Structures are given as C-alpha cells and as structure tokens.
Amino acid sequence: MKATSNEQALLKGLASNDSAIIEQLYKENFSTIQAFILANNGSYDDAKDVFQEAMITLYEKAQSGSFVLTCQIKTYVYSVCRRLWLKKLQQMGRFSHPVDNLEETISVDDDLEQHAKHDAAFAIMDRALKSLGEPCKSLLEGYYLQKMDMQALASEFGYTNADNAKNQKYKCLMRLKKLFFAQYNIGE
C-alpha cells in the first residue's frame, strides 16, 4: 500500500511540528494503540508513552526529506508500537505469549534501531544539559533551542552587555560539549 498524497501532507506537517496536523494524527491513531496496549498487559500510561515514542520515530523519519512511507501511517504507527511494546514486555519479564495481532504490520526493525540511537543521543544531551546547572543550561537553551539573539539573552539574564553574555555562553558551550562527548563516544 502506497501512502496517498494526503498522508504525505500529514508527514510533512509532522516534520514541521504543525500542531494541527499532529493533533489529527493523534486523534486518528491513539485509540487503536491504546486498545492494543491495554489488551496486552499495559496501562493507560504505557499506551501514552509507547504511542508518543512511535510518533517521534515517525517524526525522525519524516524529517529526512527523501523519506517516502511505503505503507499507511496507521500501519506504520501500529507496527512501531507493537514492536516497542513487545520489547518492553520482554524487558519487564511479563511476556508470556505472542501478543494478539489486531492489524497488519510491517517490519520496522531498522527504523527502530535508528530511533534507539537518536534516543540515546537525546538522553545524553538531556543529561548533559541538566548536569550543567544554571544559568548555563537556560543560556544555552535560549540561544540554541529558542534561537534568541545575544542582546535579548543578555537583558533576560541580566548581563551588562551582549559580549559578556556571549563569552559566558561559549564557556557554557565548551563545558556542555565536554560532558556530551564524554558520554556520546562511549554510547557510539
């Protein structure tokens, strides 16, 4: 089954973090996943976590411009969730019998492997930022995540001028890089 042009539009919306389209995807797919998780030893929170992780996997794929989905989004999300949940059940030692298959599935192992790598990097960055402490963390987040300019950052954090803020930012950045690469290399 080829993804329709409508589904391609949805993927584009997801890649650009369009909240209306994400809401549509959420509405169309969450109940199925919820029913699947709940029917297989899971809770409502498990369903939420697994579904959101699957959405992030799809987002990562959609972000690479050349990506074309070879099946329906619904099938893809279900396949990813199923795989993720099976893994989690195995980790918890609760896995006793093959989980009932409610929908058709496709193989998503490669995508999940890729996602696991991204997820690991994300976790390392998250930890590194957190262990950086304030005001470094907020300063870097302001500059690199929220893309604020140095002048705005300087006034927000109370630096006397943008140059001081910039110097401080670079010091913080060097510490962050050290923290990140110390773990990221091991992770690789």
Add this chain to the structure above:
Amino acid sequence: MEDLILLETIEKYLSNQMDAQEKTAFELVRKNTPEIDQMVVEHAMFLQQMDQYSAVKSIKQTLAQTHQNLLERGEISNSIEVSRGAQVIQLFHKYKRVAAIAASVGGVIALFISGLALYISPVSHNSQIQQLSNDIAAIKKSQQYQGKLINEVKSKLPAGVKFISGGSGFLIDGKGFIVTNAHVIKGTGAIVVDNTGKEYVAEIALLDKVKDLAILTDNSYLLNKINKLEQQIINKLKNK
C-alpha cells in the same frame, strides 16, 4: 580565552556568517591545521545534535500538549473502559465457538429433560373424570326429583299433624262410616285416603279396644261420593 575565540570563529563559519574573504582565510587555516579541522567537524556534529535535541524536545512538547488537549476535549479516553470493551470483544472472539457448543449442549439437555418429564409424569384419566361428572349430574337430578317429592308430601300434610301409624279400612255404609282395626288408630283423628288417592280428614266415631275395631266417620265428602255411587247404581238399574 583562545579556545573561546576559536569556538566563536568556528560557529560563525558553520552558520555561514562569514564574508567570502574571512571564509577563504579560515578554510586555509582548516586545511593546514588538522586540530582545527577536527574541531570544526566535531562542532558541526555537536550543533547537529543540538538541533536534533531541540527538534525532538519541541515535538515531545507538542505531543504532550496535544494529548492533554484531546483528553480535555474528551476525544481520547484515559480510562481503562476501552480495554474492558476491547477485552470483552476479544474474549468473545476467542471463546465464541466454545460458548456456542456449550449453549447447544445446554439446549439439547433442556429438551431431553422436558421430554423425559413429559414421558414419566402420570397420564390424566380424562374418560374417568368425564364419567364421574356424568354420575354426579345424575345424582343431582335424582336428588332434585326427590326434593320435589318431599315438598309435595309436605304440602299435602296439614300443618301441625304428626304421622304416627297407618292401616287399612272399609266403607261399611252409605253414610260414610269406615271400619278399621283399633290398634291402627292412635291419637285423636285420622286421614283417610280413597282408591283414587284423594285425602280427607275423618273423625273417630267409635273405638273398641277389646274387639280391636274402630269406626271412622266423614260427614261431607265421603257422603257425596257415596251418593254419586248410589245414583250410578240406580241409573244402571233403570237402564235395564
């Protein structure tokens, strides 16, 4: 401090903020100094990681917000009701064959037992009941008839009269005297019944207990009857 300037320069280079002259100069430095080249690659990688981190973080926020919104609007459910429904449906699918077999076994047993009960239970004696009701009807009829007779007798007896005894007697002359045995007369009067079944009251004229004879008399009716008889006899004689 040198590191900071270097870092700033690399970042400026990577974000394309250098003019052409600066860029050419820097690329030359990069080429000749492997350490700086390595730093550029490393920093490019790091910035990419930062971008990725930023993107995933914001998509996570969007997802969490979307979830919250949908939950508040009731378009998704946080209860496990869904699971119960789904579970029931799944169980139904899983066990529908077993349930069908159980149901049909139950049905067959029910039919068998009701058949057995019908077979064993005593047959009702319809004909006998019919006959019994017929008999009762007959008894009712005869009882009604008897009741009628009793009423007739009652109406014929004068009120206050007590029947004590009875016997036979004979007319002995035209004036209405009847002779009978004395022992059959008890009390103070008698009712005489003639051959046609008519009754009338007679008085005791004479009672001789020694000879066991009694003479009864009726002064009106008997006399009439006897007179009629006499007339008939006279007529017959005349005709001869």
